[in-house]
Amino acid sequence: MSSLNGVIALVTGGAGAIGCAIAVELARQGASVVIADQAEKEGLSAADKVRKVGGRGEFYQVDVAQGVQVQSCVEWALSITGSIDVLVNCAGVQVPGAVVEISEEEFDRSMKVNVGGTFLFCRNVIPIMVNKGGGSIVNISSSVGVMPERGTAAYCASKAAIVGLSRQMALDYARSNVRVNCLAPGWIDTPFNEPIIAAMGGSRELELLIRRTIPMGRQGTPQDVANAAVFLAGPYASLITGAVLSVDAGITAGIYA
Numbered sequence: 294m295s296s297l298n299g300v301i302a303l304v305t306g307g308a309g310a311i312g313c314a315i316a317v318e319l320a321r322q323g324a325s326v327v328i329a330d331q332a333e334k335e336g337l338s339a340a341d342k343v344r345k346v347g348g349r350g351e352f353y354q355v356d357v358a359q360g361v362q363v364q365s366c367v368e369w370a371l372s373i374t375g376s377i378d379v380l381v382n383c384a385g386v387q388v389p390g391a392v393v394e395i396s397e398e399e400f401d402r403s404m405k406v407n408v409g410g411t412f413l414f415c416r417n418v419i420p421i422m423v424n425k426g427g428g429s430i431v432n433i434s435s436s437v438g439v440m441p442e443r444g445t446a447a448y449c450a451s452k453a454a455i456v457g458l459s460r461q462m463a464l465d466y467a468r469s470n471v472r473v474n475c476l477a478p479g480w481i482d483t484p485f486n487e488p489i490i491a492a493m494g495g496s497r498e499l500e501l502l503i504r505r506t507i508p509m510g511r512q513g514t515p516q517d518v519a520n521a522a523v524f525l526a527g528p529y530a531s532l533i534t535g536a537v538l539s540v541d542a543g544i545t546a547g548i549y550a
């Protein structure tokens with residue numbers, strides 16, 4: 294795996310299961326990491342985990358859906374680190390429900406956090422990367438952003454929009470040496486999926502679904518996603534931009550069941 298010595302990374306959603314694993318793996322490869330999340334206790338603890346593997350770890354409390362807060366967060370990160378070379382947009386929310394089952398507010402919130410948060414951080418960080426001569430952005434979409442599932446209308450729409458926005462930004466900033474890529478994780482074993490698992494009838498139903506429909510027959514771990522994120526963020530992915538990398542045990546390879 295590549296060395297990220299001297300690299301400064303900002304990870305939104307870094308207090309969560311996948312974001313924290315990404316932050317720690319970036320630090321293991323030598324990066325300093327700023328964690329941006331709304332969850333204070335978990336964010337401070339994630340920054341602690343980053344420091345335990347030897348990296349510089351900082352936490353900033355922010356709602357990624359609020360433009361003024363995002364601008365302050367990026368200004369603060371820049372003031373204490375002097376640079377942002379890698380941006381990982383991992384903060385996300387998920388509301389179960391078909392289109393007629395979710396409220397206008399639930400739809401708006403899904404779009405504002407998942408797509409809007411990605412937009413706001415990119416909007417504030419890209420000029421810093423362009424000024425420095427380059428950078429790397431990894432946006433966390435989902436397998437359902439590529440191949441939608443039943444019963445999660447707002448989430449699928451928001452994750453598909455992240456793919457579209459990422460590929461578009463890859464074009465606009467390719468000549469500035471700013472690479473923009475997406476990760477599309479499948480089922481990853483984190484508390485994020487608890488409402489969906491409850492809606493489908495519990496963990497027994499989940500087990501059956503995994504055996505029936507996931508080609509590799511298992512959920513992923515946050516570490517599986519972190520490994521792929523560090524790859525896309527770092528120099529081994531130097532010619533990769535506008536890509537959507539599936540980290541999904543084969544879910545989007547084709548129909549398995």
Ligand SMILES: NC(=O)c1ccc[n+]([C@@H]2O[C@H](COP(=O)([O-])OP(=O)(O)OC[C@H]3O[C@@H](n4cnc5c(N)ncnc54)[C@H](O)[C@@H]3O)[C@@H](O)[C@H]2O)c1
Nearest residue numbers: 306308309310311331356357383384385435478481483485
């Ligand atoms: N778990 C999965 O199966 C899975 C699969 C595909 C994609 N993903 C994506 O991976 C990302 C992380 O998921 P996870 O499983 O680690 O979930 P998680 O709930 O553990 O992490 C999500 C993090 O986002 C933060 N967050 C939510 N809204 C925010 C806001 N408005 N402002 C700031 N922070 C906010 C939360 O505080 C939390 O720390 C999400 O974007 C999710 O959509 C997860």
